[in-house]
Each structure stands twice: as C-alpha cells, then as structure tokens.
Amino acid sequence: MKKTILTGIKPTGQIHLGNYIGAIKPALALAQSDKFQPAYFIADFHGLTKIHDSKEFKQLSYGVAAAWLAFGLDPNKVIFYRQSDVPEIFELNWILSCFAPKGLMNRAHAYKALVDQNNQMGRDVDDGVNMGIFTYPILMAADILLFKTETVPVGKDQIQHVEIARDIAESFNHHYGETFVLPQYKVEEGTAILPGLDGRKMSKSYNNTIPVFAEPKRLQKLINKIKTDSLPPEASKDPSTSSLFTLYKEFATFAEVENMRTQYEAGIGWGEVKRELFEVMNRQLEEPRAKYNELIASPETLDEILLKGAERARAVSVPFLKEVRRKIGLSV
Ligand code: ADP
Ligand code: TRP
Secondary structure, three states: OOEEEEEEEOOOOOOEHHHHHHHHHHHHHHHOOOOEEEEEEEOHHHHOOOOOOHHHHHHHHHHHHHHHHHOOOOOOOOEEEEHHHOOHHHHHHHHHHOOOOHHHHHOOHHHHHHHHHHHHOOOOOOOOOOHHHHOHHHHHHHHHHOOOEEEEEOOHHHHHHHHHHHHHHHHHHHHHOOOOOOOEEEOOOOOOOOEOOOOOEOOHHHOOOOEOOOOHHHHHHHHHHOOOOOOOOOOOOOHHHOHHHHHHHHHOOHHHHHHHHHHHHHOOOHHHHHHHHHHHHHHHHHHHHHHHHHHHOOHHHHHHHHHHHHHHHHHHHHHHHHHHHHHHOOOO
C-alpha cells in the first residue's frame, strides 16, 4: 500500500508566485515519487469562510484547479478533487468536532490573530469571526484523516493545523481503538519565502502579489514595481538582501544565477536586473499560462476532471467512513 500524501489549496485569491514556488511546485515534485499516492484538492469550503460572492467564489475555485493542471498535475496519477464534491468529509467534520476541545480552537493561530486584532482596535472580540473560521482546523483535520494521510506538505503557517489534526485523531483512537493514521507535516525547508512587491512575504493579505498567470505586459509592469534601494547602477550590490535576486534564483538556471551574482558584485542597474528577471520568469511561465488560459475557458473540462477525481476519492472515503460510523455506534 502506498502512503497517502495530501494537501489542499483554498480558493481565496488568484494564485501568485509564492503559492507556486512554496506549495504547488514542491507538491508536484513529491507526486513524482512512486512511494506515495498523492491526493491534492481544492479546499473550496475552507474558502467560503472568506469569500461570500458566488461568482467570485466559483471563478477562484476553477482558477486553483486550472493552476494545478497547468503546472503539470496528472489527474491519472494524483487523486485530484474538489472538497465540496466529497460529502464524507463533512460528516467526518461533525464527528471530529465532538472530539475537538474548544480550548484547542481558541489557540488556533488564524482565529487568535483575528481576536488579537479586534482587541487592538478596541472592537468586540468576536467581530468578523464566523464559526467557519473558528472551526477551520476541524474541517482541515477531516480532510486529512479521512484519507489515512501520512504526510501533509504545507507551508510553515499550517504546521499548527496538522498538529491539531493529530491531536484529534489521537483522542478518537484513544476512545475507539486504532482508527486514524496520525499525520505528519512536511515543510519544504529549502524553498524560499518569496518576497512580494514591497519586500514583505508575498501574500494575498498584503496585496503585494504577482499573479502567476499575469499576461507578459502586466508581469513586466509588476516586476518594475518591485521595491529596490536607491544605489546607482555602478555600485556593487548585495544579492542576499535583494528581493529581485531571490525571485531570480527561483526561475533562472544555475549558470544564470552565478552570472547574475557576478553582475551584482560588479554593479548592475536595477532596471537591467528587472529586465533579466522578466526574461527568465516569462520563459518558465509561458507554457503553463497558455495551458491555464485554455483550461479556464473550459469549465466543463475542469468539472469533468474534478468529478472523476471525486469518484476516486470516494472509493476510499465511503468505506472508511462506514468503519468510523460503526466504531462510534451508529448503524452503517
Ligand atoms: P496567502 O499568504 O497569499 O494567503 P496561502 O496562505 O493561501 O497564501 O498559501 C497557500 C500556500 O502557498 C501555502 O502552502 C503557503 O505556504 C504557500 N505560500 C504562500 N505565500 C508564499 C510565499 N510568499 N512564499 C512561499 N510560499 C508561499
Ligand atoms: N488550510 C490550508 C491553507 O490555508 C488549506 C487546506 C485545507 C489544507 N485543508 C487542508 C492543506 C488539508 C493541507 C491539508 O493553506
């Protein structure tokens, strides 16, 4: 039996370069290994905690699906589905809620950050907090535990959520005997935290992103907006503190990176670095962009692929949920 490796992306914004480098690219590299059965999905019901415009929600969900496929996800190899197409996740979500201490949710960082923000602004602690946000980690535990996942590749910010899934699984197993596999997170240490236009971490929350499928003109424009210092072109520059260099490294060949390093030392103008950055980025993104545009124009194709994936997912989730129901004393 292959080990399940599972991860999800929530459709709360356009896929940006940080998502690609930090999440999609490493997950697709892991999917190449024959040791694993990868299950990658669109966490649309997690996205609903934030996105309450139906049209936008639909488009963002298709956008995430098209992005995975455009970067080479093979739906014959990866079990690739939309969370909302697998109802067993939501039944398990309730079951797990009954094993999730409320105190554990109080400490979950996304919820805590909202409460802290409310406190700082002198607002009511619960302002803008829906129950979906509060119980977000339980739904994520259901995503993970339903497929007996061993490994969850995620960014650092999601470590706590995987630990919560483990805690809930342990509590259930303690009551009913070995049922759930205890999942482990896998954080890609070697991967850069990609900086955004303002030099902070590229993130939807900071409005500083470069959408990964921006058309060449827009891509060039956004690259031109990346903040630099005011050193003159001839001054020697430090690659280790340059956002442009961090980005360049992710898209250029080894020889190109070494060459750029030499140019930094010798003195190169920021305008020239930006031009070269655009060249290497566009080179790598051209093909996936065309594929993405094709897919996004054909939602029927995306639906077909995702529904087939959901069928494969349900071949696992339906019998396993029956086992869980039996264990807790329900008729199956
Ligand atoms: P955002 O910060 O834009 O809201 P998400 O939290 O939805 O992004 O992240 C989705 C995935 O992309 C996560 O696995 C996260 O670790 C990864 N990711 C997001 N931003 C970056 C970044 N700037 N550099 C590297 N990885 C990132
Ligand atoms: N919470 C994750 C994020 O914000 C998305 C997600 C939902 C997920 N369910 C998951 C990731 C299960 C890994 C496994 O990025």
